[in-house]
Every structure is written in C-alpha cells, then in structure tokens.
Amino acid sequence: MVPSLDLTALAQAQLQLLAETLGVVSGAVYVAESLEDRPQFTELAAYPHGESALRLLPTGDGWSGLVRAGRAAVPLLYDRELVGLLVAGREDRDWTDRERQQLQYAAETLALACALERRCQWLEAAQAATLRREQEFLATLFHQLRNPLTAIRTFAQLLRRRLRPEDANAPLVTGILQEAKHLQELLIEGEQPRLLPPAEMRSLLPAAMDCTPVEAIALVAPLLEHAQARVQTLGLTLEVYGLEVPVTVQANPQALREVLENLMDNACKYTPVGGTVCLHLSTTPTHGQITVADTGVGIPAEDLPRLFERRFRGRQAQSDIAGTGLGLAIAHDLVQQMGGTLTVESTVGRGSRFTVSLPLAPRLQLPG
Missing domain, CATH: 3.30.450.40 (GAF domain)
Structure with a gap:
C-alpha cells in the first residue's frame, strides 16, 4: 500500500x-x-x-x-x-x-x-480494472460494427445510383447514408484510446467542445427528412416553422445534431397516433432557439425537476415505452458544454415543449 x-x-x-x-x-x-x-x-x-x-x-x-x-x-x-x-x-x-x-x-x-x-x-x-474491461469491450464492439456499417453504406450508395433523382425513395436512401456517416463518426470517436473516470463518460463526443458558427437550417434539413419518414410510419404529423429566417448559432455541429435527434426521437416516441410533432426556429437579440414540441402524453410536474438526471425516467418507467433515461441527460450536458440552455415546458395529456437556446454567432448578434 x-x-x-x-x-x-x-x-x-x-x-x-x-x-x-x-x-x-x-x-x-x-x-x-x-x-x-x-x-x-x-x-x-x-x-x-x-x-x-x-x-x-x-x-x-x-x-x-x-x-x-x-x-x-x-x-x-x-x-x-x-x-x-x-x-x-x-x-x-x-x-x-x-x-x-x-x-x-x-x-x-x-x-x-x-x-x-x-x-x-x-x-x-477495482474500479480502474472494471473501467478498462468496459473500454476494451467497447473497443471490440466498435471494431466489429465497422464492417456491417461499411456494407450498409455500400449497399445504400449502389441503391442511390439505381434511383432516378425524382424517385420518391431517393430522400430515404440519402437519409440512410447520412445516418451511416453519423454512426461512422461516433465509432471513430469511440475508438480513440482514452481512460476517463465515469463522471466524464457523458457521450462519445470530445470532452473539449469546439464551437463554430452553425447554420441551423442547414443542420436541421437532413434531420427533418428522417423525421418525416419516422412520423409517417407512426401515423403522426410533422410541422416546421421558422425556416424562412436564417439562424446562425455558435455550436458544435455534431453535438447539436445529437441533441436535436434525441429531442425529435422522444417527441415521436411519446406522441400517440394522430398527434403532431413540431420543430420551430426563432431568435432573440443574442440567442438562436430551436424548439421541439409535441402533442404527446406530457410529463408530470413532479418529474420535471429531475428530468435531466441520468437514468431518470419518472412515470414513463412504468409504461410500455422503451427507454434508458439517458437521451435527455446527454442532450442537456451537450447544450451546456456549448454555452447554451435546454428548457422544458409540459402538461400531462397535452404534450411537451423543449427549447434549445444557443448564442448567436458573433457576426449575427443584434443590438439590444
């Protein structure tokens, strides 16, 4: 000793x-x-x-x-x-x-x-040994995922070549390629050799968050294509507002995409058939805002204070809807690392409204 x-x-x-x-x-x-x-x-x-x-x-x-x-x-x-x-x-x-x-x-x-x-x-x-074993397992898993992921991208590229640009299925193939690229980026990041304490293992993104000007419309456009396909299969309606006004925020593109994917996934998952999922872009004098709202089941008031805790699912833990309680916690952490805020408003039976607020890129800040 x-x-x-x-x-x-x-x-x-x-x-x-x-x-x-x-x-x-x-x-x-x-x-x-x-x-x-x-x-x-x-x-x-x-x-x-x-x-x-x-x-x-x-x-x-x-x-x-x-x-x-x-x-x-x-x-x-x-x-x-x-x-x-x-x-x-x-x-x-x-x-x-x-x-x-x-x-x-x-x-x-x-x-x-x-x-x-x-x-x-x-x-x-013992904790260090356990952490090393877990990271070795993840490294092996990431490596084994690379081959089938490469095959999926190859098949999607071949399929896109066979489709005419006006084919209704072309956007779906494009979505497959975009998501496959996203998975490949996560795998590359996850394979980087580093030994982090559990408190720092928040996501597969770098601990140091590099933020650059990000055009919100350009970033959400491919997400909306995926969301449109998702709501159609679930019997929902997708509404989008604010795309006519350019919004450029200071953010990390990979992190912001992960945040919005988590919010859109939750909105679709907790909204019953016939409901609506909405994405809205807006600005304040100093911040850009991206809001994801739904007409879903809503969140009880007593669950709201702990909503961004890891592994916390509140009332939904007793439902038949699968979940890990990690998505919102990861989204909240990433938004904070980018210097922004993630807030929520919700009413049981009427739906939820999540708003990501990020600083405008310096060249677009408006006078107060």
Whole structure:
C-alpha cells in the first residue's frame, strides 16, 4: 500500500498530540504488509518530524529491542488483522494505565484510518480494472460494427445510383447514408484510446467542445427528412416553422445534431397516433432557439425537476415505452458544454415543449 498524503498527515498529527499530552520524545507509525506470512513494516510518520524512526523497530529475527523501559509498542489491529504499529518512547518515566489507554485510543484511530485507506485503494484499483474491461469491450464492439456499417453504406450508395433523382425513395436512401456517416463518426470517436473516470463518460463526443458558427437550417434539413419518414410510419404529423429566417448559432455541429435527434426521437416516441410533432426556429437579440414540441402524453410536474438526471425516467418507467433515461441527460450536458440552455415546458395529456437556446454567432448578434 502506498500511503496517501492524508493518511501520513493524520499519523503525524497523532504523534504530535502524543508528544504534547504524554511527553513522548520519539515515536513512529508503521504500516504493515504481509510478506510470506510475516509482516513487513514501512515507516509512515516519525516524531520528531523529518527524523527517521526505523531504529525503533527490531532488526534481524529478534524483537527484544522493541520492548524496554519507557518504550510502548501498540499494534494497529482492525478486524483482527495487523495493519500497522505505533511506537512511542520517553526516558524520564514509565507509562501509567491512563497513558497506556491514551496510546490505545490513538492506535485504534490509526488502525481505522489504515484500514479505510487500504479499502479505498482496493476499490479504486477495482474500479480502474472494471473501467478498462468496459473500454476494451467497447473497443471490440466498435471494431466489429465497422464492417456491417461499411456494407450498409455500400449497399445504400449502389441503391442511390439505381434511383432516378425524382424517385420518391431517393430522400430515404440519402437519409440512410447520412445516418451511416453519423454512426461512422461516433465509432471513430469511440475508438480513440482514452481512460476517463465515469463522471466524464457523458457521450462519445470530445470532452473539449469546439464551437463554430452553425447554420441551423442547414443542420436541421437532413434531420427533418428522417423525421418525416419516422412520423409517417407512426401515423403522426410533422410541422416546421421558422425556416424562412436564417439562424446562425455558435455550436458544435455534431453535438447539436445529437441533441436535436434525441429531442425529435422522444417527441415521436411519446406522441400517440394522430398527434403532431413540431420543430420551430426563432431568435432573440443574442440567442438562436430551436424548439421541439409535441402533442404527446406530457410529463408530470413532479418529474420535471429531475428530468435531466441520468437514468431518470419518472412515470414513463412504468409504461410500455422503451427507454434508458439517458437521451435527455446527454442532450442537456451537450447544450451546456456549448454555452447554451435546454428548457422544458409540459402538461400531462397535452404534450411537451423543449427549447434549445444557443448564442448567436458573433457576426449575427443584434443590438439590444
């Protein structure tokens, strides 16, 4: 075990306290590691500070030098296991029962700290190993997905060549190619070797968000083609407003596309047959806004405060509609990384309205 700075500071503080209260003139705290059924001790802290106290431990096979007048050696025991040793010495007097009890209290404190330190290190090592296994699994999965994805793109390209431009199926083939390209970009990003703590594993996008001017109309156009095909299969209606006014926001194109895909997917998923899904572009003096609304089942008021928490599905967890509770959380995180906001308004039985607000590109900011 490699002691942390916190554990070392605690041990040093305990020795200083023993010196002030019991008159200890020399002392040391050791941590124990089992080596072939015999403990091996490593100095953790010494008093006076900065002076090695290894001389307090026995040498060779004998322990006779450890126990003598004026010196107390108290084992650090946790759950009947030796985790260390506290040695304290003074030469002017022997130890009273009360003083020995104080040494025992200090030893118990240090034993608990050593045991917690060891368990924390074991847990961190186990978490790191689990994370490595998960990333190795994902790397293998991403690699195995590349071949069928390449085949899908090839088949779609061949199919597009056989269709006339005026063929009604041409936009569908174009949509397949666009989504296949999107998947390929995600796979390339996911295959990058990096070891991130769980808190940073928000999405397959880079942690550093590069934002550039993005024409909202150009970005949503291919999404609308996919959405139109989706609503037709679900028996819904798609309405679009605001495309006549150019809106250029400061954003990451890949991230914004993922946000809007999540919002459109939710709108379609939670709107019953005969309902309407709407996308609306608008601006304020400083921000561009993209709103996705629906006439779906709506969200209970008590679920709204936790709506952007990961894995939270609220009332929908009891429904037959499949979901992971990740889409809105990822969308919310991505919008924040781009310097914007994602807000929601909803009424049960009437539908929901999600608004992405992003800063306008500098050249398009209007005077207030």
